[in-house]
Amino acid sequence: MFLAEVVGTVVSPIQIPMLDGKKLLIVRPVHPDGTRTAKTKIAIDGIGAGTGDRVLVIDEGNSARQLLGDPDAPARTVIVGFVDAVEVGGELVFDHRTD
């Protein structure tokens, strides 16, 4: 799993049938302190996230198929949780609870 920030939404009217009805979000993988770390990805939203949210994203096929409940789903990147706070070395580097 990796930490990411939701930076946008994707509207895709024509796509493979498995993705129909799934909300797609643009996510940017980030370091615990919020700096950008890897390539921007598109993830299936499993929790109702929106732009600006710090989220936890799983990027592994078997886990994604379990989450979607479809053993044949060609999916890998799924948002699985909101991040409330991140602590590194005993120090809070991200704390959404205070906002």
Next chain:
Amino acid sequence: MYLGRVIGRVVATTQYKGMEGVKLQIVQPLDEDGAPQGGSLVCCSELATGPGDLIHYEDGREAAVALTETYVPVDATIVGFVEQAWANDQDIAAKAWTAPKAKGSR
């Protein structure tokens, strides 16, 4: 999945069996600003995609699962058209875009 744009088409008559009728297209991955992100790659497509289309594609093992014949050595497949991609208060799909030209052509 990644955001990308179709920039070219590949013709290959000799392919591993099971890929008849599957299109091969060159895709440039894009970031959330619509700027190129890394090098281009070749994706399979069973949708009616073509050069200039904004798309999203899946890579890795799941790319083959997105095709009708799933037992094929494929590591990137276009899985959908992108009509609107809203990020940083702008729509990537509405941004002006210039097609990369073949070198030596105008």
Next chain:
Amino acid sequence: MLIAKVVGSVVASQKDEKLTDRKFLVCQVHDHHNEPQNQYVVAVDSVGAGTGDLVLYASGSSARQTELTDGRPCDAVVMAIIDSWDLDGTNVFEKWSD
């Protein structure tokens, strides 16, 4: 998949027994302008490609999805021989042009 040019082959007499009778091709990655990149890969051949051919290779676990590589230690497979490709309607590469 990435575009690559077959620049040679590998002979390895001592290797895992699961890899016997497999042809290994040394491929140099090319970009969409047909410019060679400083990136090489050794891939198992599944389509009968030879030196000089421009090919597509698949990498990762997808490379094991052929009868030649299923269940074998292989992470790159040549799965198509390119005839041509175009950018914005202009051919960049044409195999049969000369």
